Amino acid sequence: MARSDADSWDLASSVGATATMVATARAVASRGPQPLIDDPYAEPLVRAVGVDYFVKLLDGQITLEPGNSAMLAVMTDVMAVRTRFFDDFFLAARSPQAVILASGLDARAYRLSWPSGTVVYEIDQPEVIEFKTRTLAGLGATPATELRTVAVDLRDDWPAALREHGFDPGLPTAWIAEGLLIYLPPDAQDRLFDNITALSAPGSRLATEYHPDAGARIGASSARMSQEWRRHGLELDMADLFYEGERNPVVEYLQARGWDVDARSRPDMFAHYGRPFPTGEEVGESIEALRQSLAVTAVKK
């Protein structure tokens, strides 16, 4: 079903299922020799959501291999590098406030070593926030620093909700928007960055990921992903989850609003972390979408 203005979801449906998908990739990427990341919460969270396909992947009943789940195999490598990039961003920022926009099953508030006194805010839809918080508490996990969850839709007045939870725009903030932009309408993406800018004291930092041609190429890779899901009984058309339409390029948009911006291509990020970029033979043209993504960091002047 296509998107609508006030649609909502849990972690097994619609946009929420993509959070479970990336957490599955993080769980798999955390295994094996010399993993680039260590997210011990990803696996129990995915199991708790209980989507059969993702649980079978964790159990090895569905294998990540060409002709089976090739796209998810590539995504596992991509998630390892992406997760590490955002982890390193937060660890280097050392800001008194951190905001995880569209937090999904992100467990950074629980697993990163935050400087003492850091307040972390997580923003996502109510059912997503409630599920993760309850499940992690049930596992006996405690946040590694002060965590304030803000259950609000990012197409609504989230800055007001954030302030109500004690966010102080006078302090430098580290923001991440990971795996979010393509799920927002183009105008909501602009408003997101306008709001972040308005809430960012000088020295605030932002990290995000941007697909310069969100439309065509991302469509191809998501169609391939959905085919794999369907083959294993998960009926969810990823392409239906994206908002179409021309988007303002993130780098230029931020530069025009007083940010110093740095952007690195995904193959550069792989090289930075000493990992070979996937050849993509098994996933056809989809690899181009992944190759074109930019890892963006910015500092507010």
Ligand code: SAM
């Ligand atoms: N950032 C997390 C990560 O990388 O693990 C989750 C990424 S997941 C691909 C997309 C997330 O965006 C979901 O958790 C979803 O609930 C959230 N999201 C998308 N649109 C949203 C909106 N309008 N309001 C709040 N959350 C939203």
